Amino acid sequence: MSHWRDYLELCKPRVVALIVFTAVVGMLLATTGLPPWNALLAGTAGIGLAASSAAAINHLLDRRIDAVMARTRERPLPTGHLTSTRVVVFAAVIGIASMIILVVFVNVLTAVLTFASLIGYAVIYTTWLKRATPQNIVIGGAAGAAPPVLGWTSVTGQVDADALLLFLIIFAWTPPHFWALAIYRRADYAAVDIPMLPVTHGVNFTRWHILFYTILLVIVTTLPWLTGMSGLVYLAGATVLNAGFLWYAFALLRNDDLQLPMRAFKYSVVYLMVLFALLMVDHYFTAWTVGA
Numbered sequence: 340m341s342h343w344r345d346y347l348e349l350c351k352p353r354v355v356a357l358i359v360f361t362a363v364v365g366m367l368l369a370t371t372g373l374p375p376w377n378a379l380l381a382g383t384a385g386i387g388l389a390a391s392s393a394a395a396i397n398h399l400l401d402r403r404i405d406a407v408m409a410r411t412r413e414r415p416l417p418t419g420h421l422t423s424t425r426v427v428v429f430a431a432v433i434g435i436a437s438m439i440i441l442v443v444f445v446n447v448l449t450a451v452l453t454f455a456s457l458i459g460y461a462v463i464y465t466t467w468l469k470r471a472t473p474q475n476i477v478i479g480g481a482a483g484a485a486p487p488v489l490g491w492t493s494v495t496g497q498v499d500a501d502a503l504l505l506f507l508i509i510f511a512w513t514p515p516h517f518w519a520l521a522i523y524r525r526a527d528y529a530a531v532d533i534p535m536l537p538v539t540h541g542v543n544f545t546r547w548h549i550l551f552y553t554i555l556l557v558i559v560t561t562l563p564w565l566t567g568m569s570g571l572v573y574l575a576g577a578t579v580l581n582a583g584f585l586w587y588a589f590a591l592l593r594n595d596d597l598q599l600p601m602r603a604f605k606y607s608v609v610y611l612m613v614l615f616a617l618l619m620v621d622h623y624f625t626a627w628t629v630g631a
């Protein structure tokens with residue numbers, strides 16, 4: 340028996356919630372006042388529905404490996420709670436709805452870029468990159484990094500340099516986010532022959548790459564302040580967050596504690612959430628102090 344909870348699970352709601360949050364922050368940073376209602380309401384709905392559709396297609400295309408991996412074997416398709424036909428119809432309905440909303444109420448550029456992100460994640464990453472190369476998540480990370488740009492274009496109708504900075508932050512964040520989890524779930528990926536970095540190059544090599552990308556992330560997250568997009572409130576918060584991420588990256592290198600990679604992964608999620616909240620708070624704080 341299928342249930343609304345199964346459809347919700349197809350959408351990867353926690354991941355999509357953070358994706359939507361980064362898109363909303365992109366909208367807020369694109370303008371000094373509040374963004375227009377169509378960008379805020381329709382833009383958010385359109386981007387959220389597209390990301391959910393992409394997540395559902397990922398469940399469909401990955402159903403065979405998901406049935407084998409311990410982390411994913413309780414998903415709605417492997418358990419038989421949902422049939423493939425239902426998932427196809429669901430993903431198509433919300434995917435088409437998202438495109439209509441974006442074209443009618445937002446703008447064509449946002450619709451085109453959102454569609455490209457959907458195809459990038461659901462088709463190119465899932466069917467090809469994920470199975471082809473240990474750089475899968477680095478390249479595929481471009482789709483996950485797009486949402487702040489989509490939020491930005493919802494408001495401005497164009498891609499500006501500041502929007503690309505937000506893209507770069509998520510792009511640099513994705514490898515440490517995912518590889519920390521991949522170390523913890525290495526046996527799962529090995530069992531289904533998915534060439535994730537800890538499977539193909541070992542745990543130690545992956546730890547070093549987590550450190551390299553974390554250093555890159557520290558540099559990239561300083562750019563909003565260096566370029567004048569964000570102020571000292573952001574810089575202070577980002578510095579604390581970065582110190583935490585660097586601590587995890589170095590601790591992973593020195594420590595064989597089996598739970599540490601999972602703690603680093605959880606930290607990465609909190610990190611991105613708080614970092615984008617800081618960008619938002621700083622934006623209004625600066626507007627308030629300049630206006631006062």
Ligand code: HEM
Nearest residue numbers: 353354357358361410476479480483484509513517520608
């Ligand atoms: C190629 C890019 C990415 C890959 C391969 C990836 C991979 C994963 C995986 C496998 C999980 C599941 C962990 C588990 O089941 O315990 C996860 C969780 C999560 N990811 Fe990512 N991720 C990517 C990008 C993103 C992006 C762009 C965001 C948001 C901006 C994000 C936010 C999250 C969140 C919030 C969770 C926690 C979900 C929960 O608590 O269940 N991820 N990620």
Ligand SMILES: CC(C)=CCC/C(C)=C/CC/C(C)=C/COP(=O)(O)OP(=O)(O)O
Nearest residue numbers: 354389390393394397453456457460482483
């Ligand atoms: C705006 C738009 C359309 C964006 C789409 C971006 C999107 C939904 C990214 C999700 C990232 C993610 C959870 C990847 C994990 O896939 P996986 O197959 O490696 O992980 P899994 O094993 O948990 O399924």
